[in-house]
Amino acid sequence: MKQVTIKDIAELAGVAKSTVSRYLNGGSVGKATREKLDRVIRETNYEPNQFAQSLKSKQTKMIGVIVPRLDSYAASRTMMGIDERLTERGYQMLVVNTAQQTEREIEQLYNLAKQKVAGIIWLGTTVTDRHLEAIEAIQIPVLLIGQQHDNVHSLVYPDYESAYALGREFTKWGHRDVVYVGVSESDIAVGQDRRDGFLKALHEADARVTVVQTTFKIEDAIPIGERLAKEIGSTSLIICATDNIALGVLKGLANQGISVPNDISVSGFGGYDFTEVLHPSITTVHLPYRRTGAKSADMMLQLLQGNDVPMKTFTIFELKVRESVDKLN
Numbered sequence: 001m002k003q004v005t006i007k008d009i010a011e012l013a014g015v016a017k018s019t020v021s022r023y024l025n026g027g028s029v030g031k032a033t034r035e036k037l038d039r040v041i042r043e044t045n046y047e048p049n050q051f052a053q054s055l056k057s058k059q060t061k062m063i064g065v066i067v068p069r070l071d072s073y074a075a076s077r078t079m080m081g082i083d084e085r086l087t088e089r090g091y092q093m094l095v096v097n098t099a100q101q102t103e104r105e106i107e108q109l110y111n112l113a114k115q116k117v118a119g120i121i122w123l124g125t126t127v128t129d130r131h132l133e134a135i136e137a138i139q140i141p142v143l144l145i146g147q148q149h150d151n152v153h154s155l156v157y158p159d160y161e162s163a164y165a166l167g168r169e170f171t172k173w174g175h176r177d178v179v180y181v182g183v184s185e186s187d188i189a190v191g192q193d194r195r196d197g198f199l200k201a202l203h204e205a206d207a208r209v210t211v212v213q214t215t216f217k218i219e220d221a222i223p224i225g226e227r228l229a230k231e232i233g234s235t236s237l238i239i240c241a242t243d244n245i246a247l248g249v250l251k252g253l254a255n256q257g258i259s260v261p262n263d264i265s266v267s268g269f270g271g272y273d274f275t276e277v278l279h280p281s282i283t284t285v286h287l288p289y290r291r292t293g294a295k296s297a298d299m300m301l302q303l304l305q306g307n308d309v310p311m312k313t314f315t316i317f318e319l320k321v322r323e324s325v326d327k328l329n
Contacts, residue, residue, distance in 0.1 A: 004046045006139055007151070012040045019306050021139045029306070061091045063300060064112035064120040068100045069216075073244070073272045074289050075123055078145065081293020082121060089301055091118070100125060106134050113138035119300045121145060125187050127152065141303035145296050147189050153303065154312050155296050159193035162285045162317035166267065167201025167239075169319065174328030175237040175265070176207045181214055181224060181249060182241040190216075194241050194269060210235075218248040225252020232264055236328060243268035243275050246282055246324075261326035271320055280323035287317055 006024070010017045013036045023029045023037050040046075063086055067075045083093045094117060098104035105124070109131070112120050119141040124131075127149040135142045135152060148154035170178070180198055185191040195211070202209050212228075214220050221240070225248060228238060240246035246268030250260060260266050260280055268275060271286025292315050302309050 004044045005136055007136065009037065009040055009044065009046055012044070013037050016306065016308060018141050018303050021141070022306055024139065060116045060118065062094050062115070062117045063091055063297070064108075064115070064117040065093050065095045066098060066105060066108050066112070066120060066122045066124075067095060068098055068123060068125050070097045072216075074270060074287070077289035078123060078293040078296070081290040081295075082297045083293075085294040085297035089297070091297075091301070102126065102128065106130050109134040109138060109142070113140055118304055119143070121296050121300055141300060143296055143300050143303065145292065148312055150311065152311075153299065153309055155292060155299060156312060156314050157189060157287050157292070158314050158317050159189045160197040162287075162319075163194045163197025163269070164201045165317075166269075166285055166319055167198040169321070170237060170239070170267070170325065171201060171205035171207060173325070176205065177234045177236055178202055178207055179210045179212060179228060179235055179238045180241075181212045181221065181238060181245055183214065183216060183245075190241055198239055214245060214248075216242060216244060218244050218251075221245045221248025222252040222255070225249035226256055227252070229253045229256035229258045232258070235264060237265040237267065237325065239267050241269055243270040243272045243282060243284055246275075246284070250324075260324055265325040267325050271318070276320070276322065283322045283325040284320050285317050286320050288315060291315075
């Protein structure tokens with residue numbers, strides 16, 4: 001027999017999971033809602049799991065934040081936005097780093113719950129069944145930033161749409177022989193959605209595209225730039241999945257005496273502040289990391305108050321056309 005979960009109770013009662021969680025933890029819910037939950041729980045013989053029962057004491061005004069890397073520009077800007085908004089509302093941020101390790105992410109979901117945080121904001125890279133098991137077990141609100149899943153409240157960057165929009169610009173400028181430098185498909189947003197958005201735009205224009213894979217680290221992109229410098233041929237543009245990758249590629253090209261954009265164009269993705277002051281300044285997609293952090297804090301506080309929050313919310317983007325990509329036509 002399938003074990004009844006808090007999600008099942010929420011669906012049967014027609015309320016949010018956060019409302020069920022608040023009810024089970026002794027929080028305030030309306031009389032009609034309480035009676036409805038009493039009936040559903042009685043009819044389903046629902047029993048809260050042992051882990052959730054161990055978290056009976058009152059939670060703190062602390063929000064856990066799980067980040068994949070502390071040296072990430074995107075993560076640091078997002079955390080600034082989270083911290084500023086939480087401080088305004090009388091909450092504090094408790095940050096844990098997972099060094100891009102899935103096991104540590106899962107461990108930290110449990111560990112933060114044991115530390116009585118009121119909710120968790122998770123800057124995710126991938127969502128597995130074990131992540132979902134942990135989120136179900138801890139029975140506190142979890143908000144996912146940068147990735148999405150049907151069962152987790154998600155604040156999502158429009159990676160596919162913005163990559164497609166920038167890719168369309170490149171084809172309008174005459175680029176038809178392109179190298180795309182991306183990351184592993186295990187990262188859905190960056191490894192798949194950004195790549196697929198660019199590829200769709202390029203293939204619609206019958207462009208020839210070569211795909212190269214690297215990591216998120218600048219130092220790993222440098223040798224790729226050096227190699228591409230020796231293989232330019234008819235290639236007119238190198239599209240990079242992140243601004244960091246673009247920085248590494250630029251360095252590698254420069255090491256081989258290649259001038260951007262005179263010899264070849266290079267683009268990034270992310271819109272990091274420093275990309276504007278470099279020479280050449282980098283054409284990229286600007287994602288509002290700091291504003292997204294503030295938005296995620298607002299959404300978390302709404303979840304804690306039992307308000308309805310969409311399961312998926314998209315942020316905005318802005319194309320930044322600068323010096324590093326040449327307009328061939």
